[in-house]
Amino acid sequence: MRRKISEYGIELCIKLSGILVIAFVFLIFLFLLKDSLSLFGVYRLGAFLFGKNWLPVSEPAQFGIIPLLLGSVYVTVGAIIICVPFGVGSAMFIAEVAPSFLKHVLKSLVEILASIPSVVLGFIGIVWLGPHLKDALNLRTGMCGLTGSLLLAFMALPTIISISEDALVSVPKSFKEAAFGLGATRWQALWRIVLPSASSGIIAAVMLGIGRVIGETMVVMMVTGNAPVIPTSILQPLRTLTATIAGEMGETVSGSEHYFALFAVGLVLFIITFLINLSADICLHKARR
Amino acid sequence: MKWTSILIALVGLFITGCDEKADSNEPSGFIQIKGSDTLVNAEQMVSEEFMNDYPHIFVGVTGGGSGVGVASLINKTCDVAAASREIKPKEIELANKRGVLPKEFVVAYDGVAVIVNNNNPVSRLTIEDLHKIFTGQATNWKEFGGKDLSIVTLSREVSSGTYAYFKEKVIQLGKKDSTEEFTAETLLLSSSQSIVEEVMNNDSAIGYLGMGYVSDRTKSLMLGKDEQFYLPDVNNVLGGTYPLSRSLYFYTNGQPEGIVKLFIEYALSPKGQQQFRETGFVPVGGKVAKKD
Numbered sequence: 001m002r003r004k005i006s007e008y009g010i011e012l013c014i015k016l017s018g019i020l021v022i023a024f025v026f027l028i029f030l031f032l033l034k035d036s037l038s039l040f041g042v043y044r045l046g047a048f049l050f051g052k053n054w055l056p057v058s059e060p061a062q063f064g065i066i067p068l069l070l071g072s073v074y075v076t077v078g079a080i081i082i083c084v085p086f087g088v089g090s091a092m093f094i095a096e097v098a099p100s101f102l103k104h105v106l107k108s109l110v111e112i113l114a115s116i117p118s119v120v121l122g123f124i125g126i127v128w129l130g131p132h133l134k135d136a137l138n139l140r141t142g143m144c145g146l147t148g149s150l151l152l153a154f155m156a157l158p159t160i161i162s163i164s165e166d167a168l169v170s171v172p173k174s175f176k177e178a179a180f181g182l183g184a185t186r187w188q189a190l191w192r193i194v195l196p197s198a199s200s201g202i203i204a205a206v207m208l209g210i211g212r213v214i215g216e217t218m219v220v221m222m223v224t225g226n227a228p229v230i231p232t233s234i235l236q237p238l239r240t241l242t243a244t245i246a247g248e249m250g251e252t253v254s255g256s257e258h259y260f261a262l263f264a265v266g267l268v269l270f271i272i273t274f275l276i277n278l279s280a281d282i283c284l285h286k287a288r289r
Numbered sequence: 290m291k292w293t294s295i296l297i298a299l300v301g302l303f304i305t306g307c308d309e310k311a312d313s314n315e316p317s318g319f320i321q322i323k324g325s326d327t328l329v330n331a332e333q334m335v336s337e338e339f340m341n342d343y344p345h346i347f348v349g350v351t352g353g354g355s356g357v358g359v360a361s362l363i364n365k366t367c368d369v370a371a372a373s374r375e376i377k378p379k380e381i382e383l384a385n386k387r388g389v390l391p392k393e394f395v396v397a398y399d400g401v402a403v404i405v406n407n408n409n410p411v412s413r414l415t416i417e418d419l420h421k422i423f424t425g426q427a428t429n430w431k432e433f434g435g436k437d438l439s440i441v442t443l444s445r446e447v448s449s450g451t452y453a454y455f456k457e458k459v460i461q462l463g464k465k466d467s468t469e470e471f472t473a474e475t476l477l478l479s480s481s482q483s484i485v486e487e488v489m490n491n492d493s494a495i496g497y498l499g500m501g502y503v504s505d506r507t508k509s510l511m512l513g514k515d516e517q518f519y520l521p522d523v524n525n526v527l528g529g530t531y532p533l534s535r536s537l538y539f540y541t542n543g544q545p546e547g548i549v550k551l552f553i554e555y556a557l558s559p560k561g562q563q564q565f566r567e568t569g570f571v572p573v574g575g576k577v578a579k580k581d
Contacts, residue, residue: 055470057356057447067473126483131490141441141491143476222483225476226446237476247479251356251448253363253383 029270036267039063039260048264054228054239056248056258063261065268067228071145071238072214072269075224078149078234079156079213084206086153087160091202094161095168096190107162114158121151122222130223137235143225145234151219156209163208167201167287168194200287207280211273217242241269317345318548324351324358324371325450326480327399327499328537331568332371338564339555346548352480355450362540363389368549370540373399373450373499394539396556398571399499400521401451401458401533404485404507406492411435413511413518416532419459422495425472430493442475443484443496451481454535455497499537500526501569526571537570 039048043063051064094106129150130142137146171194179189195202225237226247245262252259322332329352336348351357351367358370363384376384376391384391403419405411411433414422421427423442431437445452461467478484484496488507500521503509511518512532525531545553555561562572 053473057453058468058470126486127490130487134491140439140493141476141487143478143487221479226478227474227476229473237474239477247446247477248448250353251360253360253380256383 032263032267032270035260036264039257039264042257043261048261052230054244056261061257061261063257063264065241065265067230068239068241068244068265069268070231071224071228072240072242072272074145074231074234074238075148075152075220075240076210076214078145079152080206080210082149083153083156083160083209087157087205087209088164088202090157091161091164091168091205092190092195095165096186096194107165110158110161113154116155118155118216118218119222121154122219125151125219125223139235141225141237143223143237145224145231145236145238148220148224148240149234151223152213152216155216155219156213159212160205160209163205164198164202167198167205170201170287171197198287200283204280204283204287207276207283211276211280214276215242215269215273217246221246241265245269315345316343316548316551318347320346320348320369320548320552321367322348322350322358322369322371323353323361323367325355325373325537326352326445327355327373327449327451327501328371328397330501331397331565331570334564334568335556335561336552338560339552342555343548343551346551348552354446354448355453356448359391359540362391362542363387365389365542368541369545369552371396372538372540373535374453375536375538376540390543391540392543392545394541394553394557395536395573396539397537397562397565397573398526399501399535399537400526400531400571401455401497401535402500402503402509402521403495403497403512403533404488404503404509405495406488407506407508408492409435409508411510412508413513415514416459416462416512417514419512420462423455423459423471423475424469425474436492438493441487441491441494442472443487443494444471444475444477445481445484445498446477446479451497451499455533458533497533499570503569523571 048063048065050066051062052066053062053064054067055062090106090110094103098106125147126143130147132142133139133144133147133150134142175193175197176189179193184192220240221243224240224243226239226243227237228239228244229236231238245265248258249262252262320336322336329350332350336350340346340348355370355372355374358367358372359376359380361367362370363380365387370391376393381391403414409430411430414433418427418433422440423444425442427433428439429437430440444455456471457463457465460469460471476487478487478496481498481502484498485502485504485507488494488496503521509521511520513519513530514532517530519525519531521531521533526534539553539556541549541553544550557573566572
């Protein structure tokens with residue numbers, strides 16, 4: 001009898017924590033929605049979504065999200081282009097090529113990489129990477145999208161490596177053996193058989209990496225220059241959605257137009273990351289089947 | 290069982306802290322100062338000295354920008370707001386609506402220094418020149434006798450009081466109804482320190498900041514007009530000859546009382562003013578501006 005009660009109690013606790021987590025997500029969404037919808041009572045939705053100027057403290061204020069959105073897109077695309085080949089390559093090395101002692105060393109190093117605080121990376125970006133990039137590429141300033149992309153690529157690497165590696169390892173051994181049986185070399189088996197079979201897992205890894213990159217704040221705020229221009233090149237200073245919220249949140253009086261505008265930016269960001277994570281989830285689900 | 294009790298004790302300690310009982314005769318408590326990034330180093334010095342004299346009072350100093358300070362005064366999340374600009378009428382109105390009555394104290398004077406890289410041959414500019422540079426009408430240093438390099442303009446974030454001051458004096462040239470803006474190419478950096486870093490590393494950069502951040506790692510430009518150019522130093526700011534001279538403020542909610550009053554008085558005392566002088570600002574000499 002006593003056992004039954006404690007079983008029931010534990011079950012209830014677990015159930016409650018599960019439901020609470022879901023409830024929190026919903027509440028956060030509702031909270032964002034409520035405050036951002038208040039903006040559209042005083043500011044047109046079209047002007048927000050398609051406006052080309054972000055001038056929050058001018059008279060009259062303009063809250064055009066296009067430069068911020070494009071800033072985020074540029075930095076993210078740049079980071080992904082840099083980190084996907086590196087990430088998938090290292091995952092292939094760790095999963096298939098590296099001898100077992102090296103495998104362990106590399107795996108723990110990747111974990112250490114994940115634990116570097118972003119503000120430290122940002123600092124390195126300001127004092128070292130930025131100035132060097134400026135000299136190497138002969139730029140106007142080292143505070144540009146590329147500096148941000150490089151650092152963000154560095155931050156997304158651990159996610160991409162560990163998830164891709166899982167996907168590669170979980171490809172059944174028989175696939176590879178069959179390839180070897182048909183006379184394939186090690187590289188051919190890896191490139192033509194193992195990699196395609198693990199593709200949904202790798203796509204999921206990339207998606208989660210994108211999610212990590214687009215939501216990152218500190219690094220981009222420190223190194224990308226934060227100029228709210230519509231970027232035409234990744235070598236320009238640009239301003240992202242996250243840096244805008246972080247940089248301006250402190251000064252807004254709660255209930256002001258600017259305050260609501262930042263919540264609306266937050267909502268846009270939330271929707272983007274939600275969609276990315278959802279598609280990553282769908283890919284992972286496919287990979288498991 | 291033994292571990293459980295230790296764990297509970299630790300958690301208990303974590304929540305309550307090891308509170309040392311203060312002497313009831315001595316003033317004690319916590320003061321939160323938020324705001325101006327220009328003032329943050331000076332505030333830190335003042336509060337450290339203050340905490341030496343009153344060991345039971347803790348002072349927390351946070352930067353972020355004058356806008357942050359004023360907003361938290363209105364949101365009632367700080368005791369003292371530091372600002373490098375005057376509070377705006379709109380903000381006073383908002384504050385009054387929430388039952389907050391900002392009271393102003395001038396704690397120091399400051400000149401907004403315009404800094405360039407030490408390798409930049411340009412050493413003097415007029416306010417007109419600055420206006421052209423920061424609005425994007427002039428884009429190359431050779432127009433001002435410098436090298437053939439395109440100008441990189443640096444600014445603080447919009448929450449900065451120095452940003453607001455610079456925008457009013459240089460971008461709008463003092464005209465309240467002007468709709469001119471910083472060129473969109475301007476880099477908005479989150480602290481005065483990052484402006485110093487970028488100017489040090491970039492030959493073509495130009496930025497502005499409070500006198501407290503001036504050092505020999507960057508070059509301050511002489512500003513003025515008609516052959517009369519002045520460096521941002523104590524004499525030129527006090528004499529008002531430096532064109533970008535301004536006051537720095539503390540704001541409290543209503544007439545300060547208790548430990549907050551103690552702190553404000555300390556900041557305005559010769560001992561407190563000494564700290565402002567040491568961090569590069571111009572002391573006020575005990576004068577208190579009256580304005581409610």
